[in-house]
Amino acid sequence: MVNTPRKYMTIGEIDATGVRGPHEKELTDVSKAKHHLFINLEMNKLKEIVEEVIGGKMENIGFNEDWTITIEMFPEVNIHMTYSYFGDEFGDGIEAEFKFFFSGERVFWVPGEDSATFIDIIMDIIERKIKGQEPYEKKYEEKTELMKKVLLQRREPFYFLKDVDREDLAAFLGAKFSGTNLSKNIDSYHVEFIGIFLINHILRFITVSNIDKDLPDICYIMFSRYYTKNIGKWDHRVR
Numbered sequence: 001m002v003n004t005p006r007k008y009m010t011i012g013e014i015d016a017t018g019v020r021g022p023h024e025k026e027l028t029d030v031s032k033a034k035h036h037l038f039i040n041l042e043m044n045k046l047k048e049i050v051e052e053v054i055g056g057k058m059e060n061i062g063f064n065e066d067w068t069i070t071i072e073m074f075p076e077v078n079i080h081m082t083y084s085y086f087g088d089e090f091g092d093g094i095e096a097e098f099k100f101f102f103s104g105e106r107v108f109w110v111p112g113e114d115s116a117t118f119i120d121i122i123m124d125i126i127e128r129k130i131k132g133q134e135p136y137e138k139k140y141e142e143k144t145e146l147m148k149k150v151l152l153q154r155r156e157p158f159y160f161l162k163d164v165d166r167e168d169l170a171a172f173l174g175a176k177f178s179g180t181n182l183s184k185n186i187d188s189y190h191v192e193f194i195g196i197f198l199i200n201h202i203l204r205f206i207t208v209s210n211i212d213k214d215l216p217d218i219c220y221i222m223f224s225r226y227y228t229k230n231i232g233k234w235d236h237r238v239r
Helices: 011-015 022-038 043-053 112-131 145-154 156-160 163-173 188-209 225-230
Strands: 057-059 067-074 077-085 096-103
Touching: 011 022, 011 096, 011 112, 011 225, 022 077, 022 096, 022 112, 043 057, 043 067, 043 112, 067 112, 077 112, 112 188, 145 156, 145 188, 156 188, 163 188
Parallel strands: none
Antiparallel strands: 057 067, 067 077, 077 096
């Protein structure tokens, strides 16, 4: 029987490690580093940044939070960044915090590494917009050694794509990341990561569309541990 995920998952559940994993700590560190930016921030300014720059929305998802930023990484891959302000209520020096939740039919396809890095990028964009800062790097025409390596590692599975896959792939990828001026709001280094996330998701599409074929190993490591353990049980692969 397939272990059906809850409506809202944590990154620990997606990682399915059974212990507190590195991506949970990464998100805790993001909360500690960024929560102070929002304590006295005007909501109208935050709403403008969220809606017009990163293509997200402000809402409340029912975790007793003050507010939540929700952004669609990919269709059916939603990230929720819930913010709660405590002030001096608990006397422990923690004035506020972010918690991170994930929802959507395919949210557990994406591994915690991609999701955590994506959140870090989103927070960086928001911080820069709050402070009125420009992106640190704008070398959009150059490829780093990391990107060159990624393209080389992931090129083989693309031979499995066919012309008839065009519309289905477009619907599968239809991600909403930013407004109309992406290059003005994000470092070129972060743009490469967004490109890597896109390539990784294409490999997931290729994998589930060719489940009966013996695909390159890179395809099978694109999924979260939750997906691999509970849904994508490829018995011919050693996980």
